[in-house]
Amino acid sequence: MTAAGVVTLLPFIALTLSAVVVMLAGTFHTSHRLTVGLTLGGLAWTLAMLPVTAARGGRQVTELLLLDDYTLFFIGLLVLTTAGVVLLSYGYLERRESHPHDYYTLLLLATLGGATLVASTHFASFFLGLEVLSVSLYTLIAYPRLHADFIEAGVKYLVLAAATAAFLLFGMALVYAELGTMSLNGFALLHVTGGGAADTSLLVGGFVLIIVGIGFKLGVVPFHMWTPDIYQGAPAPVTAFVATVSKGAMVALLLRYFRGVSLNPHDTVWIVFAAIAAASMIAGNLLALLQSNVKRLLAYSSIAHLGYILVAFLAVGRTAAVAVGFYLVAYFVTTLGAFGVVAELSGAERDADRIDDYRGLAARRPLLAATFALVLFSLAGIPLTVGFLGKFYVVNAGARSQLWWLLIVLVATSTIGLYYYTRIVVAMYVEQPQALPSAPRPARLGAIAGSRASDAVLIVVAGLVLFLGIYPAPLIRLLEHVVAGLP
Amino acid sequence: MSAVDWYLTLATGLFCIGAYGVLARRNVILIVMSLELMLNAVNIALVAFADFLPGAAGRGTFFALFIITLAAAEVTVGLAIVVANYRYSRSVQADEFSEMKG
Numbered sequence: 381m382t383a384a385g386v387v388t389l390l391p392f393i394a395l396t397l398s399a400v401v402v403m404l405a406g407t408f409h410t411s412h413r414l415t416v417g418l419t420l421g422g423l424a425w426t427l428a429m430l431p432v433t434a435a436r437g438g439r440q441v442t443e444l445l446l447l448d449d450y451t452l453f454f455i456g457l458l459v460l461t462t463a464g465v466v467l468l469s470y471g472y473l474e475r476r477e478s479h480p481h482d483y484y485t486l487l488l489l490a491t492l493g494g495a496t497l498v499a500s501t502h503f504a505s506f507f508l509g510l511e512v513l514s515v516s517l518y519t520l521i522a523y524p525r526l527h528a529d530f531i532e533a534g535v536k537y538l539v540l541a542a543a544t545a546a547f548l549l550f551g552m553a554l555v556y557a558e559l560g561t562m563s564l565n566g567f568a569l570l571h572v573t574g575g576g577a578a579d580t581s582l583l584v585g586g587f588v589l590i591i592v593g594i595g596f597k598l599g600v601v602p603f604h605m606w607t608p609d610i611y612q613g614a615p616a617p618v619t620a621f622v623a624t625v626s627k628g629a630m631v632a633l634l635l636r637y638f639r640g641v642s643l644n645p646h647d648t649v650w651i652v653f654a655a656i657a658a659a660s661m662i663a664g665n666l667l668a669l670l671q672s673n674v675k676r677l678l679a680y681s682s683i684a685h686l687g688y689i690l691v692a693f694l695a696v697g698r699t700a701a702v703a704v705g706f707y708l709v710a711y712f713v714t715t716l717g718a719f720g721v722v723a724e725l726s727g728a729e730r731d732a733d734r735i736d737d738y739r740g741l742a743a744r745r746p747l748l749a750a751t752f753a754l755v756l757f758s759l760a761g762i763p764l765t766v767g768f769l770g771k772f773y774v775v776n777a778g779a780r781s782q783l784w785w786l787l788i789v790l791v792a793t794s795t796i797g798l799y800y801y802t803r804i805v806v807a808m809y810v811e812q813p814q815a816l817p818s819a820p821r822p823a824r825l826g827a828i829a830g831s832r833a834s835d836a837v838l839i840v841v842a843g844l845v846l847f848l849g850i851y852p853a854p855l856i857r858l859l860e861h862v863v864a865g866l867p
Numbered sequence: 868m869s870a871v872d873w874y875l876t877l878a879t880g881l882f883c884i885g886a887y888g889v890l891a892r893r894n895v896i897l898i899v900m901s902l903e904l905m906l907n908a909v910n911i912a913l914v915a916f917a918d919f920l921p922g923a924a925g926r927g928t929f930f931a932l933f934i935i936t937l938a939a940a941e942v943t944v945g946l947a948i949v950v951a952n953y954r955y956s957r958s959v960q961a962d963e964f965s966e967m968k969g
Contacts, residue, residue: 503930504930504933507930507934508937511940514941515937515940515941515944518941518944518945518948519944519948522951531948531951531955532952535895535945535948535949535952535961538941538944538945538948539889539898539899539902539945542902542906542941542945543889543902545906546882546886546902546905546906546908546909549906549909549934550878550905550908550909552930553878553909553912553913553916553927556913556916556920556927557875557916557920560920560921561926562927562930
C-alpha cells in the first residue's frame with residue numbers, strides 16, 4: 381500500500397485509533413463523561429476526515445477497499461448514527477453500568493466493521509467487515525450483564541450470525557471455484573451479463589448461500605427469526621444500532637453489487653429477491669399486529685421496512701437507487717428516534733418495552749410523547765414526515781419499472797402498519813396511565829446530563845423528520861451525485 | 868469425479884454435519900463446536916480450490932487464514948457469553964434460552 385493509500389484510508393484510521401484511545405482511557409478509570417467525550421471526539425474526527433478523502437476522488441486502496449463518494453456518504457451516515465447511539469447510551473448506561481468503557485470501544489469497532497462492509501470490493505473485506513461488526517455486536521448485546529434477557533439475546537445472535545456467516549463463506553468459496561476471482565466486481569458483472577455463466581449449479585448454489593448470509597444481516601423473511609428476540613433482548617441503544625448501522629451497511633453493499641439483478645425480471649435471482657421483499661412486507665406487518673411489546677413491534681416493523689427498501693432495490697434506474705438511499709436515511713432517522721424514546725424511558729430495572737409503559741405518556745412527558753408520535757407517524761408514512769417521502773420515492777421507482785404486484789403488496793401492508801403504529805400513539809395520548817407510579821426522574825447528576833444528551837438526539841431526530849419531510853431537495857441532490865457512480 | 872470434486876464432497880459433508888449439529892445439539896458448547904466445523908469445512912474447500920484453480924493460486928489460501936483468525940475470535944466471545952450465562956443459570960443448555968417468544 382502506498383502513502384497515498386494511507387491518506388485515503390484516513391477515515392478508517394481515525395475510527396480504529398479512536399477505538400484504541402477509548403479502550404486505553406478505560407484502563408485509567410476515567411469517568412463515564414470523559415469516555416463519551418472521547419468517543420464522540422473520535423467520531424467527529426472520522427467525519428472530518430471524510431472530505432479529505434473525498435477531495436482525492438474515488439480511490440481503490442489495494443484490492444480490498446474502494447473509497448468513492450458512495451462509500452464516503454454511507455460511512456458518514458453510519459458515523460452520525462453511531463454518534464446518536466453514543467448519546468443515547470450515555471443516559472441509559474448511567475442508570476445501570478458502573479464501568480461502561482468497553483461498551484464504547486465495541487461501538488466504535490462495530491462502526492468500523494460497518495464502514496469496511498460499505499467500502500469492500502472483495503470477498504475478504506466483505507467478510508472481515510461483517511465479522512468485525514458481528515463479533516462486536518455479540519458482546520454489545522450481552523453487555524449489561526444485569527439481566528438474563530441480554531445474555532439470551534447475545535447467545536441467540538451469536539449462534540445464528542456465526543452459522544449464517546458460515547453459509548455466506550461457503551457460498552463465496554463456491555463462487556470462487558467457478559469464477560476464479562474473489563472480487564465483488566466480477567461477481568456483480570455476472571448478473572449484469574445475465575444467464576450464460578450463471579448456469580452452472582455451483583454458481584447458483586453459491587449465489588443462494590450468499591443471499592442467506594446477506595438476508596440474515598438484513599433480517600428479511602425467511603431469515604428474520606432472530607430480529608424480534610434480539611430487538612427485545614438487547615439494551616435499547618444497542619437495538620437502535622443493530623436496526624440501523626448493521627442493516628444499513630448491508631443495504632449499501634447490496635445496492636452497489638447486486639443492482640444488476642433489477643435488469644432482468646425473469647431471472648431466478650430477481651424472483652428470489654421479489655419473493656423475499658413481498659414476504660417481508662406481509663409477514664412483518666401482520667406479525668407486528670400481534671405484539672404487545674414495543675421493541676418486538678418495532679422489530680417486525682423493521683422487517684417490513686427492509687421489504688419496502690427491497691422493492692426500490694428491484695426497480696431499474698438511477699431514481700430507484702436514489703429511492704433506496706433516501707428510504708435508508710429516513711429509516712435511520714426514525715428508527716434512531718423510536719429507540720431513543722424507549723432508551724430514555726427505560727429505568728434501571730428493565731427497558732420500557734411494554735405498551736402499558738406508554739399509557740398516558742403525553743401527560744407525564746409531553747415532549748417525549750410528541751417525538752415518539754412523530755417518528756411513529758413517519759414510520760407509518762403520514763405526509764409531512766420523511767417516512768412519507770421515502771415511501772413516495774419507493775412507489776415512484778417501482779411504478780417506473782412496472783412492479784405492480786409488489787406495489788400492491790406495499791400499499792396494502794402499509795395500511796396494516798398504520799393500525800399498530802397508531803395503537804401506541806393512542807396509548808400515549810388517549811388512555812389513562814395505570815396505577816403504577818410514573819418512572820421517577822433520575823436524580824444523579826450524570827443521569828440528568830444523560831437525559832439531556834438523549835433529549836438533544838431526539839430534538840435533532842424530530843427536526844430531521846420534519847425538515848426532510850418538507851424539503852428533501854438537498855438530500856436528493858446529494859444522493860443523485862452519490863449513486864451516479866453505480867452501474 | 869476429478870480430485871477437486873472429492874474435496875468439495877468432503878467439505879460439503881463436513882459443512883452439513885456442522886449445520887446439523889447447530890440445529891440439533893442442546894448444549895451451547897457443542898453448538899459452538901459445530902459452528903467451528905462449518906467454518907473449517909469452508910477452509911478445506913477454499914484451500915482445495917486455490918490449489919486447483921489456474922492463475923489465481925494463493926487467493927483462497929489467504930482467505931482461509933482470515934477465516935481461521937475470525938473463527939477464533941468468534942469462539943472466544945461465544946464461550947465468554949456462555950460463561951456469563953452459566954453464572955446465572957448454572958447451565959449450558961440451549962433450552963434455557965427460551966424466555967422470549969412471540
